[in-house]
Amino acid sequence: MKIKVRRYHPHFAPPTIEMEYDIPQDVTLLQALSHIKRHIDRTLTFSFMCRSGVCGSCAMRVNGKEVLACEYKVQENDIIEPLQFTPTLRDLVSDKKSALETLERSKAYPLNMEEVELEQADIAFLQRQSDCILCSSCYSSCPVYEVNEAFLGPFALTRVYRYVCDKREQKKKEHIDAIVENGIWDCTLCGNCTEVCPQGIDPKNDILMLQSWAAKFGYTNPHMGSFGSFGLEF
Amino acid sequence: MKCDVVIVGSGGAGLVAAIRAAELGKDVVVVSKGYPTEAQTSMAQGGINAASTQQDIQQHIEDTLRSGQGLADPEVVEFVCTQAPKAIKWLDSIGVPFDRDDKEIARRKLGGASNPRACYAQDYTGLKILHTLYDNALKLGVRFVHEHFLLNIISEDNRAYGVTLLDKRSTQVKQLLSRAVILATGGFAKIYGPFSTNGEGSFGEGIAAAMRAGAKLSDLEFVQFHPTALAKSAILISEAARGLGAKIVNQKGEQFIDELATRDKISRAIYEQLAIGNEVFLDMREIGEEIIQRELPQERKLAMIYENVDPAKELLPIKPAAHYTMGGIDTESNGGTNIAGFFAVGECANVKLHGANRLGGNSLLELVVMGKRVGESAAAVSLEIEEKNFERTLIDSNFIKAVFTLPNSIDFMERKEFLQKVLFHNAGIVREELALKGVLSVIRQHQKELAFMGIKDKSPLYNTELIAFLEYGNMVELTEAMVVGAVQRNESRGAHYRKDHPKTKEEYHAHTFIWKEDGVLCADFVKQNITKN
Ligand SMILES: Cc1cc2nc3c(=O)[nH]c(=O)nc-3n(C[C@H](O)[C@H](O)[C@H](O)COP(=O)(O)OP(=O)(O)OC[C@H]3O[C@@H](n4cnc5c(N)ncnc54)[C@H](O)[C@@H]3O)c2cc1C
Ligand code: SF4
Ligand code: SF4
Ligand code: FES
Numbered sequence: 001m002k003i004k005v006r007r008y009h010p011h012f013a014p015p016t017i018e019m020e021y022d023i024p025q026d027v028t029l030l031q032a033l034s035h036i037k038r039h040i041d042r043t044l045t046f047s048f049m050c051r052s053g054v055c056g057s058c059a060m061r062v063n064g065k066e067v068l069a070c071e072y073k074v075q076e077n078d079i080i081e082p083l084q085f086t087p088t089l090r091d092l093v094s095d096k097k098s099a100l101e102t103l104e105r106s107k108a109y110p111l112n113m114e115e116v117e118l119e120q121a122d123i124a125f126l127q128r129q130s131d132c133i134l135c136s137s138c139y140s141s142c143p144v145y146e147v148n149e150a151f152l153g154p155f156a157l158t159r160v161y162r163y164v165c166d167k168r169e170q171k172k173k174e175h176i177d178a179i180v181e182n183g184i185w186d187c188t189l190c191g192n193c194t195e196v197c198p199q200g201i202d203p204k205n206d207i208l209m210l211q212s213w214a215a216k217f218g219y220t221n222p223h224m225g226s227f228g229s230f231g232l233e234f
Numbered sequence: 235m236k237c238d239v240v241i242v243g244s245g246g247a248g249l250v251a252a253i254r255a256a257e258l259g260k261d262v263v264v265v266s267k268g269y270p271t272e273a274q275t276s277m278a279q280g281g282i283n284a285a286s287t288q289q290d291i292q293q294h295i296e297d298t299l300r301s302g303q304g305l306a307d308p309e310v311v312e313f314v315c316t317q318a319p320k321a322i323k324w325l326d327s328i329g330v331p332f333d334r335d336d337k338e339i340a341r342r343k344l345g346g347a348s349n350p351r352a353c354y355a356q357d358y359t360g361l362k363i364l365h366t367l368y369d370n371a372l373k374l375g376v377r378f379v380h381e382h383f384l385l386n387i388i389s390e391d392n393r394a395y396g397v398t399l400l401d402k403r404s405t406q407v408k409q410l411l412s413r414a415v416i417l418a419t420g421g422f423a424k425i426y427g428p429f430s431t432n433g434e435g436s437f438g439e440g441i442a443a444a445m446r447a448g449a450k451l452s453d454l455e456f457v458q459f460h461p462t463a464l465a466k467s468a469i470l471i472s473e474a475a476r477g478l479g480a481k482i483v484n485q486k487g488e489q490f491i492d493e494l495a496t497r498d499k500i501s502r503a504i505y506e507q508l509a510i511g512n513e514v515f516l517d518m519r520e521i522g523e524e525i526i527q528r529e530l531p532q533e534r535k536l537a538m539i540y541e542n543v544d545p546a547k548e549l550l551p552i553k554p555a556a557h558y559t560m561g562g563i564d565t566e567s568n569g570g571t572n573i574a575g576f577f578a579v580g581e582c583a584n585v586k587l588h589g590a591n592r593l594g595g596n597s598l599l600e601l602v603v604m605g606k607r608v609g610e611s612a613a614a615v616s617l618e619i620e621e622k623n624f625e626r627t628l629i630d631s632n633f634i635k636a637v638f639t640l641p642n643s644i645d646f647m648e649r650k651e652f653l654q655k656v657l658f659h660n661a662g663i664v665r666e667e668l669a670l671k672g673v674l675s676v677i678r679q680h681q682k683e684l685a686f687m688g689i690k691d692k693s694p695l696y697n698t699e700l701i702a703f704l705e706y707g708n709m710v711e712l713t714e715a716m717v718v719g720a721v722q723r724n725e726s727r728g729a730h731y732r733k734d735h736p737k738t739k740e741e742y743h744a745h746t747f748i749w750k751e752d753g754v755l756c757a758d759f760v761k762q763n764i765t766k767n
Contacts, residue, residue: 042690049272093696166331
């Protein structure tokens with residue numbers, strides 16, 4: 001079986017090339033890449049750790065769509081590429097630094113938690129959001145990054161929502177204050193992030209929920225500012 | 235770069251220590267070889283132990299001591315089990331979404347426990363604890379240095395001054411100086427390669443670096459094997475499957491072991507079946523699809539991906555695999571080592587909570603209780619550090635340059651795979667003197683050959699072959715120490731099973747200590763206090 005891998009090394013000319021490799025049948029993409037590295041080409045560069053879909057280190061794109069290499073079964077003629085909207089360091093390894101910085105910028109951490117009695121229903125409410133493995137698949141799928149690199153992005157906003165809907169969290173408004181700029185109103189609600197998330201998380205919906213929380217705190221969608229007049233003159 | 239406390243390792247142990255030291259006002263830097271949440275702690279599913287009643291605290295202590303087979307330190311066990319309820323409360327207070335049962339945190343029963351006391355968050359317990367800790371560390375302004383590989387501990391005159399690191403992105407060697415150094419680099423069960431449930435990365439470089447710096451290691455020969463890992467990938471199928479009624483059978487449909495026996499007994503029974511050419515399976519069919527999907531969705535998914543088997547409908551091929559290393563850097567009960575300013579915590583350390591065998595759910599607990607304590611110990615270190623270039627940094631920098639010029643006439647990846655196989659079959663679940671000595675000579679041969687190995691990839695950018703080679707070098711060094719421990723211990727105790735000495739012997743009611751003096755491996759036994767003083 002053959003697959004193509006987009007290789008990148010900034011010191012080479014050209015820095016980007018596509019290479020074809022022969023790999024065994026019926027393997028995960030991670031197994032295929034490991035096979036290439038072990039037996040065909042030691043310079044092929046990619047990241048992984050857990051091989052079981054929980055560490056978040058092996059996200060990449062196959063035929064234009066984000067997958068975890070350790071969970072994806074390779075198909076004939078697949079084209080393998082690194083994530084988008086994050087600089088590629090080498091081959092399939094991306095620099096996730098700026099993606100991870102969205103967590104701090106959006107204050108995606110507990111601000112002030114108090115002891116509150118919780119029931120299973122309260123936990124179930126934030127169960128999905130807290131399944132996030134920070135793989136950056138959603139970030140790479142998000143079209144907003146084509147135009148606005150300051151966007152806080154799907155996984156950071158999902159994480160903010162996870163704390164906003166946690167009963168123990170007291171400072172909900174401060175969370176919302178941190179995500180109105182370059183955040184919830186900039187999402188186009190295209191749903192790409194939801195489609196690619198390996199953990200079945202729905203950042204798009206979480207962003208919608210955050211928008212209604214924001215409305216509760218008196219924020220309005222700035223892009224809807226001229227709504228009603230439609231710029232028409234009478 | 236300079237800071238108060240440098241912590242190598244961003245798993246549960248490293249992050250709890252970081253949070254505690256930061257709360258105490260210290261400037262903390264956490265180093266990891268990947269990104270912070272890519273630590274093995276993310277893989278823990280089962281749960282974290284904490285008694286919910288005063289009476290169960292006592293039983294938790296007893297269960298832990300029993301499992302430790304005389305090598306758990308009663309004082310440490312009492313401290314950790316008594317602190318456990320507070321540890322859970324703290325995790326809850328910082329946001330960990332533990333499952334609830336009515337209004338209480340839910341608890342399930344793991345193997346070896348006399349009561350249900352493992353708190354959990356579905357089958358993502360480790361993942362959720364790790365990510366919540368990370369969020370809290372970010373909030374406290376802990377600094378993260380990711381994709382930096384630990385080379386050595388900078389130590390002079392029996393005092394630590396920091397660490398040397400290889401920046402994976404540039405292959406530059408850097409020094410990071412600090413008043414206190416904490417290693418939280420995890421265990422080394424991945425030295426068994428495809429016969430281990432662990433993630434790629436648990437080769438024990440931190441423990442090997444500690445040994446090079448003059449630290450004492452203890453009880454390395456105690457490696458816990460888990461009986462039910464997927465046959466092809468060694469991915470863990472948790473004990474919960476057997477709890478729900480899964481059976482263990484061979485290809486003839488024979489049940490050859492009681493599924494509820496201890497991990498070491500079941501592992502050995504399966505190992506023996508495989509050794510005589512049988513195949514072994516987990517039969518989950520009677521549990522029913524609905525329950526499997528609800529309780530074990532992760533496992534079902536992974537079985538379908540890696541074995542092409544739907545465990546709800548077919549027999550699932552399994553094998554035992556190395557899961558957890560009880561031994562490590564020997565520490566006092568405050569996490570301190572025999573080197574001033576140098577601490578260790580988590581799976582890389584041996585504070586003697588688990589003794590000869592770990593109880594499921596006690597490891598995550600150790601990370602939290604001991605992580606906090608070690609964070610405090612490290613924060614209390616006062617020392618003016620002078621910013622100078624240490625010789626260690628220069629040596630390491632030259633070493634890395636030299637690796638690029640090694641002849642590469644022997645393929646280290648091929649050697650590594652060979653050694654992993656040899657280890658599993660001769661220094662794994664069942665051991666005996668002659669075979670262990672054979673392993674030692676293989677290891678020593680590999681040590682000599684290291685100078686003829688090397689790397690094919692000569693790029694200074696994100697060179698993952700270089701990292702794998704460094705891991706292998708450390709693995710060879712540490713494995714020698716482990717096997718020496720296994721050779722010396724002429725008895726069977728806990729996870730260490732010697733076919734030629736199947737009984738537990740009073741004369742070995744002692745910890746194995748191993749260290750290096752001028753590059754020479756030294757070993758000794760030190761008696762364990764049986765009673766509290
Ligand atoms: C599949 C599986 C399931 C488990 N389930 C449970 C369970 O249910 N309950 C339980 O109590 N225990 C469980 N365990 C055991 C438990 O998960 C581990 O013992 C624990 O997570 C170890 O945590 P740690 O903080 O010591 O290290 P780890 O989480 O392993 O973290 C090690 C850190 O050190 C860093 N590091 C390592 N080497 C270097 C280096 N050379 N340079 C720089 N950084 C380095 C890594 O990047 C990482 O950040 C399980 C283990 C496995 C494998
Ligand atoms: S729904 Fe919003 S956050 Fe998600 S990919 Fe589309 S634009 Fe980005
Ligand atoms: S939300 Fe999903 S896709 Fe995005 S980082 Fe988390 S796990 Fe990955
Ligand atoms: S290797 Fe951990 S998610 Fe794929």
